[in-house]
Amino acid sequence: MGVGMTGxxxxxxxxxxxxxxxxxxxxxxxxxxxxxxxPSVRALRDGLMQTCRALDEMPRAEIPAGLxxxxxxxxxxxxxxxxxxxxxxFTSRPLLRYAAAFGGGxxxxxxxxxxxxxxxxxxxxxxxxxxxxxxxxAEARMIVNLDQVRGSITLTGAADSPxxxxxxxxxxxxxxxxxxxxxxxxxxxxVDDTTEKVLQRGNLRIxxxx
Amino acid sequence: xxxxxxSALVRRTCSGEPRAFEALVRxxxxxxxxxxxxxxxxxxxxxxxxxxxxxxxxxxxGEYDPSHKFYSWIYRIAxxxxxxxxxxxxxxxxxxxxxxxxxPGPEGVFDQxxxxxxxxxxxxxxxxxxxxVIVLRHxxxxxxxxxxxxxxxxxxxxxxxxxxxxxxxKTAMETRGWASE
Numbered sequence: 001m002g003v004g005m006t007g008x009x010x011x012x013x014x015x016x017x018x019x020x021x022x023x024x025x026x027x028x029x030x031x032x033x034x035x036x037x038x039p040s041v042r043a044l045r046d047g048l049m050q051t052c053r054a055l056d057e058m059p060r061a062e063i064p065a066g067l068x069x070x071x072x073x074x075x076x077x078x079x080x081x082x083x084x085x086x087x088x089x090f091t092s093r094p095l096l097r098y099a100a101a102f103g104g105g106x107x108x109x110x111x112x113x114x115x116x117x118x119x120x121x122x123x124x125x126x127x128x129x130x131x132x133x134x135x136x137x138a139e140a141r142m143i144v145n146l147d148q149v150r151g152s153i154t155l156t157g158a159a160d161s162p163x164x165x166x167x168x169x170x171x172x173x174x175x176x177x178x179x180x181x182x183x184x185x186x187x188x189x190x191v192d193d194t195t196e197k198v199l200q201r202g203n204l205r206i207x208x209x210x
Numbered sequence: 211x212x213x214x215x216x217s218a219l220v221r222r223t224c225s226g227e228p229r230a231f232e233a234l235v236r237x238x239x240x241x242x243x244x245x246x247x248x249x250x251x252x253x254x255x256x257x258x259x260x261x262x263x264x265x266x267x268x269x270x271x272g273e274y275d276p277s278h279k280f281y282s283w284i285y286r287i288a289x290x291x292x293x294x295x296x297x298x299x300x301x302x303x304x305x306x307x308x309x310x311x312x313x314p315g316p317e318g319v320f321d322q323x324x325x326x327x328x329x330x331x332x333x334x335x336x337x338x339x340x341x342x343v344i345v346l347r348h349x350x351x352x353x354x355x356x357x358x359x360x361x362x363x364x365x366x367x368x369x370x371x372x373x374x375x376x377x378x379x380k381t382a383m384e385t386r387g388w389a390s391e
Contacts, residue, residue, distance in 0.1 A: 058330070
């Protein structure tokens with residue numbers, strides 16, 4: 001007696017699919033057939049369902065008093081930094097924007113996407129290099145006007161803790177890679193994620209001449 | 211705002227807004243703590259693990275890949291930290307775990323508290339890899355797909371492990387006197 005060995009895996013899969021709420025119609029019919037035909041399947045199914053119900057009904061503990069405050073107060077004062085060439089891909093979303101704070105090293109910021117329609121035919125020819133660094137204000141901007149991506153990358157904020165803000169449209173996956181150099185210069189690269197080719201490179205700096 | 215996505219909060223944190231990370235903590239702390247508690251069965255250890263998890267998340271936030279679910283990432287860290295905490299225990303510690311009152315009440319039935327305590331003991335009797343899938347599925351509400359991503363295992367393997375874990379739990383409960391009908 002008992003669940004037939006050859007069908008045991010299937011039987012277990014069906015019972016667990018029922019427990020997890022992912023049983024299809026055909027699977028439901030098959031499970032019902034097995035339940036009717038074999039009391040041991042019914043016993044197994046009832047026991048597993050009871051076990052899982054008991055698991056799901058276990059009370060969730062409240063967090064200990066003071067844990068939240070301990071977590072928050074234990075965090076470093078400095079904003080988290082990115083490490084290495086950690087690119088955040090733009091995927092294929094056409095219109096995007098990101099902002100980041102950094103204190104040094106090589107970084108790529110997190111991205112926030114806004115969705116929009118891109119008409120690539122309105123773009124001009126790609127520019128493989130170019131820099132527009134406006135150091136007269138507490139902001140420096142690089143214009144990007146490529147076939148694949150168009151918009152601007154802006155360096156803003158204080159000179160010792162600059163932020164990178166982008167406003168870009170992209171028709172294919174690209175990454176923005178930034179590197180902070182001595183003297184407060186920030187090198188910015190627009191990289192094609194597919195070919196790894198640098199499409200545009202520029203240098204930005206806040207606060208003093210360039 | 212409550213509706214703000216995890217990714218948006220991560221982005222704001224990286225932009226220098228610590229309040230945004232506090233919102234992330236508030237959103238996930240209870241799940242992380244309960245996961246650690248079920249993995250460790252020790253409130254103090256679970257508390258320490260929870261603190262460590264959020265500190266690690268913060269320190270490595272710049273490495274977070276926004277193409278993946280944030281909670282998958284944080285849950286993976288929570289499981290790993292719980293397992294590390296288990297490994298730091300003395301080898302005999304796990305064997306010292308006692309099953310709470312395993313006898314039914316006067317009416318011959320277990321009350322909810324007994325059942326819950328018995329289940330907690332049964333969970334602790336599982337090997338770590340089985341306990342992890344039970345915690346992910348039943349205490350963190352993860353789908354098969356989420357579990358596969360968190361454990362970095364094929365979905366088929368995760369399902370097989372979960373099904374086995376449930377059977378082991380059922381058997382463990384039966385041996386503790388909680389017979390299924």
